[in-house]
Amino acid sequence: MHAERELSVSDRILRSRSEIPADPPAGDYVVVDVTHFSTTVTELLGNGAAYVHVTDERGDEFEFQEEVPEALIGGGKTDDYEPHEGYDFFNSPSYVQRFDVTDTPTAxxxxxxxxxxxxxxxRGSEDIDVFVGGYTNAVAVAEYLRERDAPTFVVAAGSRGEETTDDLLGAVLIDRYLRERPLTADERAHFVALLEAAKGPGYAEKHEVRRKDLHEYATAINARDVVPHLDGDRLVRARDR
Known part of the structure; x- marks a missing residue:
């Protein structure tokens, strides 16, 4: 029996990042931020980026780019959904499609x-491995982690330390595949509808970039086979082991 199946649902799914323990137990941790960090990272790596360096704070990307001049860096956005001055992109799976990131470092x-x-x-130790997952790579993440001899915890990142419906949906979806309970066609459509509803009726009035982010990318269940894995301070594509 795989280790993650021995945990109760309340143990294996953390409902927000504020639930990450001060001393996390050994295991694999999947960070789920469906709209939009998980999906953007998966698109960058899926499009061939060398890695995604995760900075400690917004603004640290500039120092990283000084050290790695060829890097493309992501930061905040303007009201017109363009990157803030000095940045190449922002946290948007649709916006990053504008770049050829093949073999390019990103941050x-x-x-x-x-x-x-x-x-x-x-907070972790050498006994912890960190992955990133969402709707778009749920089955890829689950299949990879099921082959590992470690308990799996799914962290629904939430917002400002509070739980959010979209990340809980992503966590539940990944948990389904971890427990080898794939979606039926009807359930798949339902998960898409739930994610769209979770963003609220006002989302239809948002900028075209955000509408694409949700309807063309974040809801594209299992569209990618990418498993982002934290190696030091970089997210890279996990390799078979």
């Missing part, structure tokens, strides 16, 4: 998913 963070990754890195 970014986010106040929820990125912060969860660095929190686990700071």
């Amino acid at each position: 970014m963070t986010s106040k929820n998913g990125g912060a969860a990754v660095t929190t686990l890195s700071d």
Whole structure:
């Protein structure tokens, strides 16, 4: 029996990053920030980026780019959904499609998913491995982790330390695949509808970039086979082991 199946649902799913223990138990941790950190990271690596360096704080990307001049860096956005001055992109799976990132270093963070990754890195030990997952790579992450002899914890990043419906949906979806309970066609459509509903009716009035982020990327269940894995301070594609 795989280790993650021996945990209760309340043990294996952390409902927000504020639930990350001060001394996390050994195991594999999947950070879920569906809209949009998990999806953006998965797109960058899926499009061939060398890695995604996760900075400790927003603004640290500039120092990283000084050290790695060829890097593309992500930060905040303007009201017109363009990157803030000095940045190449922002946290958007659709916006990053504008770049050929093949073999290119990238760097970014986010106040929820990125912060969860660095929190686990700071509090963890060599007995902890950190991954990133969402709707788009749920089955890839689950299949990879099922082959590992470690308990799996799924961290729904949430917002400002509070739980959010979209990240809990992503966590539940990954947990389904971890327990080898794939979605039926009807359930798949339902998970898409739930994620769209979780963002609220006002989302239809948002900028085209955000509408694409949600409807063309974040809801694309299992569209990617990418398993982002934290190696030091970089998210890279996990390799078979």
